[in-house]
Amino acid sequence: MTEIPEHLLKRAAAARDKAKVEPAPAAEEAPGDSRIPAHLLQRSKAAKTSKDAPAAEPAGAVAVADKVGAVVAAGPAEGGVPIGAGPGGHTQRLLTVVKSGTIQDVKAVPVDKVHTWPHLLAAEFVAALACTALTFVFSIFVHAPLLELANTNQTPNPSKAPWYFLGLQEMLTMFHPMVAGVTLPGVGMIALILAPYLDRNPSNKPEDRKFATSIHTVHLMFWAVLVIIGSFFRGPGFNFVLPWVDGLFFEL
Amino acid sequence: MSKIIDDKPKPTIGDRAKDAVDGVQGSQAWSSVFRPGSIFRKGYTDSPRNRSYVIMNSVLYHLHPVKVKRHAVKVSYTLCLGGLSFFLFILLTVTGIFLMFFYRPETTAAWNDINNLQTSVTFGLLVRNMHRWGAHLMVLAVFLHMARVFYHGAYKPPREFNWVIGVILLMLTLLLSFTGYLLPWDQLALWAVTVGTNMMGYTPVFGQEVRFVLLGGAEIGAETLLRWYVLHVLFLPFVIVIFMAIHFWRVRKDGGISGPL
Numbered sequence: 001m002t003e004i005p006e007h008l009l010k011r012a013a014a015a016r017d018k019a020k021v022e023p024a025p026a027a028e029e030a031p032g033d034s035r036i037p038a039h040l041l042q043r044s045k046a047a048k049t050s051k052d053a054p055a056a057e058p059a060g061a062v063a064v065a066d067k068v069g070a071v072v073a074a075g076p077a078e079g080g081v082p083i084g085a086g087p088g089g090h091t092q093r094l095l096t097v098v099k100s101g102t103i104q105d106v107k108a109v110p111v112d113k114v115h116t117w118p119h120l121l122a123a124e125f126v127a128a129l130a131c132t133a134l135t136f137v138f139s140i141f142v143h144a145p146l147l148e149l150a151n152t153n154q155t156p157n158p159s160k161a162p163w164y165f166l167g168l169q170e171m172l173t174m175f176h177p178m179v180a181g182v183t184l185p186g187v188g189m190i191a192l193i194l195a196p197y198l199d200r201n202p203s204n205k206p207e208d209r210k211f212a213t214s215i216h217t218v219h220l221m222f223w224a225v226l227v228i229i230g231s232f233f234r235g236p237g238f239n240f241v242l243p244w245v246d247g248l249f250f251e252l
Numbered sequence: 253m254s255k256i257i258d259d260k261p262k263p264t265i266g267d268r269a270k271d272a273v274d275g276v277q278g279s280q281a282w283s284s285v286f287r288p289g290s291i292f293r294k295g296y297t298d299s300p301r302n303r304s305y306v307i308m309n310s311v312l313y314h315l316h317p318v319k320v321k322r323h324a325v326k327v328s329y330t331l332c333l334g335g336l337s338f339f340l341f342i343l344l345t346v347t348g349i350f351l352m353f354f355y356r357p358e359t360t361a362a363w364n365d366i367n368n369l370q371t372s373v374t375f376g377l378l379v380r381n382m383h384r385w386g387a388h389l390m391v392l393a394v395f396l397h398m399a400r401v402f403y404h405g406a407y408k409p410p411r412e413f414n415w416v417i418g419v420i421l422l423m424l425t426l427l428l429s430f431t432g433y434l435l436p437w438d439q440l441a442l443w444a445v446t447v448g449t450n451m452m453g454y455t456p457v458f459g460q461e462v463r464f465v466l467l468g469g470a471e472i473g474a475e476t477l478l479r480w481y482v483l484h485v486l487f488l489p490f491v492i493v494i495f496m497a498i499h500f501w502r503v504r505k506d507g508g509i510s511g512p513l
């Protein structure tokens with residue numbers, strides 16, 4: 001048994017009472033009592049007459065309406081048709097028609113798609129395996145460094161930050177620490193965050209974005225070169241050395 | 253009589269194996285683990301309907317839609333870099349948990365623990381190596397992922413905010429790598445972190461204060477080691493997982509992968 005909400009039960013009871021009080025509202029005045037509003041009847045009648053040749057029998061529409069009215073009016077009295085039934089005894093009504101595209105966003109262009117399984121998952125699986133294999137094999141042959149126990153009193157020469165910070169350390173040799181360690185990386189980070197809001201060009205075609213592409217490449221190359229210099233071309237005292245002459249001063 | 257029995261073809265090992273597999277895969281326990289459409293279920297056949305079910309009826313639905321744009325599965329588009337960053341994170345979590353069993357974040361114990369791990373724990377050296385090289389590889393992968401996103405203009409509307417999440421992920425990745433760098437407590441760790449944190453101290457207004465809180469004192473010491481350990485194994489992984497979840501969710505909500513170009 002489905003639960004019928006209380007307000008609906010009340011509404012049904014009220015309708016039943018009303019039907020009892022004024023029993024079978026006079027089948028005689030059927031056309032007038034039709035549940036179709038008078039002005040709509042009027043309109044359809046007019047339409048019918050104007051569509052048909054003026055000579056055609058104009059009573060057609062009226063006759064239908066008469067019949068409908070009779071059914072509706074007769075309904076409650078006979079008890080066969082539920083209260084509130086529409087013309088022809090329907091218990092549902094068409095309230096409105098929502099055309100596609102008015103409420104929902106209908107994608108007009110179908111996108112060319114493939115199934116994630118197996119097309120994407122298989123590729124991901126292979127990539128993950130290859131990545132594990134690479135790390136595994138590399139780890140068998142190359143060992144992670146473990147130098148002597150940390151000693152705060154003995155500064156190694158040179159002392160280097162992890163490689164991804166060596167660009168910054170490299171800039172320390174050129175600028176005041178405040179500029180090299182804070183201002184420049186800060187500006188860089190903020191510029192990076194703001195990139196999507198600064199770049200107003202809507203196209204993602206490489207040929208339309210030559211400026212953005214160049215400036216980003218220059219930016220990447222700038223850091224890559226600094227990191228490479230800091231990693232391989234800096235020796236004791238963080239002085240410039242040539243790795244093939246003086247050897248490597250670099251630990252990962 | 254005996255002839256009739258002999259006529260029955262003797263089941264080969266292959267037949268027996270197939271029966272056994274069918275028996276297991278048809279059992280209630282097995283079917284309760286693998287939902288309808290799973291490739292591990294009995295009688296899986298390759299049909300469009302089952303291809304959809306593989307995703308829709310499994311936990312993978314949290315990561316992937318049932319269908320993706322055709323160009324998005326070309327390795328040449330993403331170069332798998334975002335996915336590999338994520339996968340390396342998983343690999344680092346697994347190897348990192350292994351390392352945690354043998355490591356104490358105390359200045360008197362840390363170096364010895366690492367040394368013992370390498371010399372007397374089975375696979376200890378291998379797992380430590382994988383953790384270290386995996387970490388460097390992840391930093392590299394995230395950098396390259398960012399570069400590929402930039403060159404594809406994939407940060408343009410509606411993906412601006414996912415780029416911002418990405419920059420946060422980049423910083424978290426660097427912080428994870430940097431906090432881990434200190435833990436072996438050797439000369440390399442101590443002095444690399446000294447150089448790194450000295451730079452931070454130059455930040456105006458709050459630089460010194462932040463440095464003091466992070467180091468647990470004016471200089472690197474026992475407090476620093478404990479703090480960075482907690483940051484490295486608990487706090488930062490927790491935060492980065494949350495941001496990764498938002499990152500992946502946004503990739504889908506922004507209409508999947510960008511492009512084609």
Ligand code: HEM
Nearest residue numbers: 330334335337338398401406414415418419421422509510
């Ligand atoms: C821990 C680090 C990160 C992980 C695990 C990660 C993961 C992912 C994954 C799996 C994708 C799907 C596409 C692909 O594989 O290329 C993606 C897309 C994306 N990522 Fe990341 N990402 C990370 C860092 C970043 C960074 C540093 C940025 C940028 C600053 C970024 C920006 C984006 C953007 C904008 C997309 C959408 C790309 C498109 O629609 O083509 N992510 N990320």
